Amino acid sequence: MRPESPRALAVGILLEVERGGRAQLLLDRALDRLPWPERDKAYATHLVYGALRRLRFLDFLLEPHLKRPHRLPPRVRWILRLGAWEWLWGKxxxxxxxxxxxxxxxxxxxxxxxxNAVLRRLHLREAPECVRLSLPDWLCLAWRDFFGQVAFAQGFNEPAPLFVTAYRPVEGLRPGPIPDSYLWEGGKTDFSALGLQPQNPASLFAAQLLDPAPGEKVLDLCGGAGLKAFYLAAKGAEVVSYDLNPKRQEAGERTARKLGLRVAYRTQDLTEPLSEKAKKVLLDAPCTGTGTFRSHPELRYRLVAEDPRRMAELQLRLLETAARATEEGGMLIYSVCTLTEEEGEGVAQAFLGRHPEFVPEPTACPFPVLRSGLGVYVAPEGGLDGFYYLRLRKVNFKT
Ligand SMILES: C[S@@+](CC[C@H](N)C(=O)[O-])C[C@H]1O[C@@H](n2cnc3c(N)ncnc32)[C@H](O)[C@@H]1O
Structure with a gap:
């Protein structure tokens, strides 16, 4: 059934998110089908993302006015949260x-x-920082311990600009924070027809770190649909992209064709060794995704405290494969779109402890840095996703 208004659409989507759906996917799918003006689409988007990004704080603000919020019909609860979000926004x-x-x-x-009564009585209350930032306590406290502050997480609650990567020269677009990255200020369009691809600059930079020469062979491990592979291919590298998920790779193949780029896709479980090597290897590993809370606002309420350690075990296994596939003298980049200690420095320390043939190389990071050690953590400021990069060199090591 077609929703009558952006408000009704927002409530419907938030109910589906509560049942396990992903906001970005649900919203994109719904808005693509609706003949609404851009203004209404933008309003529905503002409501859904705003309510999810601040959910914990909104519930905190509503708490003094509701005896048993859990007993309310879910639709009414979302109506109250959305009304509270608009109040907070200053409407x-x-x-x-x-x-x-x-x-x-x-x-x-x-x-x-x-x-009516609750929405008229709302008032600001002093909230603990983790509540104000709408973060789960376990993650908020872990971040405060590791980074010495957690104020950076406010960046996840700001609207997300749309960045695009350009694979050929473009004119008339506002430059992003790094070369080949731009801000897209128009509506949705057929990006690949324009030689563009929506991509966060922090994600693009992982590919730029590899800095391939034209004709150089590159292994793109855990390449998914190939966002990083496209960039490397556009720079003239001979890219072989591996992933476990053939559906993602098929989508990648279609986009590569539209972009006029050549990427070879191979489907494989990368906890198993590879049968080829290269001087340049990128492992963009699966992770908890805490750096992407801005565009995946529901994720913060789904993760549990054990997830970073569990993911780090998989990441280390994938890194073993990547290490063996790196030729001597070659470079291995490990990147994850998350900011946890376990999946960044934790993985780096465990890996380097077992692999004296690899040495970390400094990463001149063009973004605001949250913390650097063996690798670098990018702060989620100015629309950037939070990322961790580790650059490794395989040296000639004889025991
Ligand atoms: C962070 S995403 C990759 C995003 C991609 N590099 C890009 O820039 O578009 C992680 C990828 O790891 C893949 N993956 C997870 N476990 C894997 C495994 N055991 N072997 C190979 N790929 C795996 C997932 O299918 C997913 O596409």
Whole structure:
């Protein structure tokens, strides 16, 4: 059924997210089908992302006004959270309260009075930092311990600009923070037809670190649909992209064709050894994705405290494969779009402890850095995703 308004759409999507769906996917799919003006689409997006990015804080603000929030019908709960989000955003009462009361009347008329009363009584309360940032306590405390502060996580709660990577010269686009990255300020379009690909600059930089020469062979491990492979191929490298997931690779192959780029795709479980080697190897490993909370706002409520350690075990196994596939004298880049200690420095320390034939090389990072050690953690500022990069050189090591 077609939603009648951006508000109704937002409530419907948030209910699906609560049942396990992914906001970005649900929203993209719904908005693609609706003949709404861009303004309405942008409003629905603002509501969904805003409510999810600040969910813990919104519940905290609503708490004094609700006796048993868990007993409310889920739709009404989301109406209250969305109304609270608009209040926090600074929307005036007259424009904010009655549309949500009307929405409540449609779904649960007997609770419309409650919605009206609660939304008019909201007031700011002093909240603990982890609540204000809408982070789960386990992650917030781990970050505070490891980085000495957690204020950087506010960056995850700001709207996300759309960055694109350009594979050929472009004009008229605002440059992003690194070469070949630009800001896309228009609506959705057929990006590959323009020689562009939506990509966060922090993700692009992992590929730039490899710095391949034209014609040089590159192994793109855990390449997925191939965002990093496209860039490397556009720089003239001979790219072989490996991943476990053939569906992602098929999508990558289609995009590569549209972009006019050549990437060889091979499907393999990379916990098993590879049958080829190269001087340049990139492992963009699967991870908990805590650096992508801005575009995947629901993820923070789904992760559990054991996830980083569990992922680090897999990452180390993948790194073993990548290490064996790196030729002597060659370079191995390990990157993850997450900011946990376990999956960054933890993996680096464990790996280097077992592999004296690899030495870490400094990474001149063009972004704000949260912490550097063996590798570098990128701060999620200015629309950047949080990332960890480790650059390794395989040296001639004889025992
Ligand atoms: C961070 S994503 C890669 C994103 C990709 N490099 C890009 O830039 O578009 C991690 C990838 O690891 C793949 N993966 C997970 N476990 C794997 C395994 N055991 N062997 C090979 N690939 C694996 C997933 O299918 C996923 O595509």
């Amino acid at each position: 005036a009462d007259h424009a904010r309260v009655s549309p949500w009361v009307e929405e409540a009347k449609r779904v649960s008329p007997r609770l419309a009075g409650l919605v």
